[in-house]
Amino acid sequence: MITTPGLFRAVGAPVLVAALLASATPSASAADAQPVYGELADNGTFAAGTTGWWSTGTTMTAADGALAATVDAGTANPWDAMVGQGGLRLRPGVRYTLSFDARASTAATMRATAQLDAAPHTATLDRTVGLTPSSQHFSWTFTSGIDTTAGALTFQLGGQPAATDIVLDNVSLTTSTAREGFYTDPGNNAAVWAGTHSDDTRAARIKASIGDHNTVKWFGDWDADGDPTTGIGAEVSDYVGAAAAEGRLPVLVAYNIPGRDCGGASSGGAGSPDLYKAWIDAFAQGVAGRPAIVVLEPDAVAQASDEACMNGGAEQRFDMLRHATRQLQQQGAFVRTYLDAGNATWTLGPDLSGTQGIGLEKMAYLLDRSGVSMARGVSVNVSNFDDTAVSDDYARRLAARLEADFGLTSRWVVDTSRNGNGGHVVPGSPDSGHVGFCNPAGRRLGVTSRAGSPGGAEYQLWIKNPGDSDGDSAQCPANSPAAGSFSPELAEALIDGS
Structure with missing residues (x-):
């Protein structure tokens, strides 16, 4: 597992706590009210603007069904400018798939993580990708190594050599769906x-x-x-x-x-x-x-x-x-x-x-x-x-x-x-x-x-x-x-x- 030093969130950033499956579990605790199966990312198509998403070190807006973030030049680290969402339930040993589309106004790099939303900010997925003005589709399937009700999905945008506009769309974090594949009956x-x-x-x-x-x-x-x-x-x-x-x-x-x-x-x-x-x-x-x-x-x-x-x-x-x-x-x-x-x-x-x-x-x-x-x-x-x-x-x-x-x-x-x-x-x-x-x-x-x-x-x-x-x-x-x-x-x- 990878530990990300220096990562922080603004205190006032909104936290996503959905209740999609509250009726499917016996407990009424906050942990059980969070999405566990299916689609975990809220508003990943940005049809509801920036609802469910927070930012720090950057300005984010939503237009035409996508999220746009303006990143100034001069930030030293990827985590100095971020967009993301928190309050995710991540379970150890469970397979997840993160996918999204992204582009940038000029050549840029972006770091995508699924991680703890507080210290020590342990990441169970950590990928850095290169962006171009043409939209690209990214997708990774990973097995969670952390157990948390306070997981975060982050897109770290800092460290660019020049001012850059980065656009995200179709963000999806899923588990136990056809995207991950069908379960084979071991007793067939x-x-x-x-x-x-x-x-x-x-x-x-x-x-x-x-x-x-x-x-x-x-x-x-x-x-x-x-x-x-x-x-x-x-x-x-x-x-x-x-x-x-x-x-x-x-x-x-x-x-x-x-x-x-x-x-x-x-x-x-x-x-x-x-x-x-x-x-x-x-x-x-x-x-x-x-x-x-x-x-x-x-x-x-x-x-x-x-x-x-x-x-x-x-x-x-x-x-x-x-x-x-x-x-x-x-x-x-x-x-x-x-x-x-x-x-x-x-x-x-x-x-x-x-x-x-x-x-x-x-x-x-x-x-x-x-x-x-x-x-x-x-x-x-x-x-x-x-x-x-x-x-x-x-x-x-x-x-x-x-x-x-x-x-x-x-x-x-x-x-x-x-x-x-x-x-x-x-x-x-x-x-x-x-x-x-x-x-x-x-x-x-x-x-x-x-x-x-x-x-x-x-x-x-x-x-x-x-x-x-x-x-x-x-x-x-x-x-x-x-x-x-x-x-x-x-x-x-x-x-x-x-």
């Missing part, structure tokens, strides 16, 4: 298999290609029911907490709806609507307002249109899904819920207007009944094989339908775990027919979990864990393992695209 089936079969010649490549990239954990009736202290709530809390400790974003699948999979290979779920509501309540309490992506009940919405499956229970299912989306919504802005919307080739039968086809109007109706207005958006292609372009097209048209019919803005995530060869028997040939749902041959791994692209999915995620079997029913290839069981043969076929 591929990683566990590779670890227990180190003498198998396939183990190393399965670990490197799959086990190290399985960033989604499924929770269902194999987990304990009900009690948020000793059951599913504790399991979810432990998982989300482990991700937060690494500064990574966890992705969870809630998969416990009664009558799950309509009695198919992945059948099961809670024993009753009341038990499901207790389970999802505990699940949401386990997340506890911390950053997380939740994919909610794959297939449950689409299957609600199947009366043979529902047997008169569609209204109960809608009620359970609305309850689930509401509970997760109440966890706050750091929790992003995506209600599952099937896939691009799931035919729901005639639309409400009587038109045959994919059933966009019907799917939009089902999603609305299921509480999608309380979710961030929808998930598509979960455990399926359609390529990302096909899935984006479906989700884009579905989002337009939701907006037209219900005035809803819907984003989406795409399961890319096994869509590297698309979902057609002959990749790229739509007329050749769609592959079956259960362990089809010729599929390949898709891109690993990442943020999406403008106009497309918000995230591309490995939701289905590659190598985990789709089931062993009559529709599956002979000798397929039971649903959810890991198969090195399936895993290697996905790696090779064979």
